[in-house]
Amino acid sequence: VVLWEVAHQIEQGRIRLYLGFEQWCRRLMDHAGFDVVSLDWLDVNSGRGLPFKDPFDRMIVGTALRLEMPLVTRDQNIVDSGLVETIW
Numbered sequence: 001v002v003l004w005e006v007a008h009q010i011e012q013g014r015i016r017l018y019l020g021f022e023q024w025c026r027r028l029m030d031h032a033g034f035d036v037v038s039l040d041w042l043d044v045n046s047g048r049g050l051p052f053k054d055p056f057d058r059m060i061v062g063t064a065l066r067l068e069m070p071l072v073t074r075d076q077n078i079v080d081s082g083l084v085e086t087i088w
Helices: 002-011 021-030 041-047 055-067 076-081
Strands: none
Touching (some): 002 021, 002 055, 041 055, 055 076
16 A cells, blocks of 8 residues: 555655666565565454544554554654654
8 A cells, every 4th residue: 555655646746766666666675674565454444443534544554553563654644643653
């Protein structure tokens, strides 16, 4: 879900990558401490009750909660919620 959001932000001109999207994803996967995981039904279920309007934010936070991992985000709604540790 996060990678889809990155791709969408690129298409909208909101962010620019110094590499092509595919190459950026491959480099991300090579860095220790980063992992791309599949969306699980447990993430969707966990996200259903979260206080975000954006359904993608719900799924992203639901996934972080399941994995007990921090999120790298500047999304102020997620940061202010205090539901997960955030880094940026």
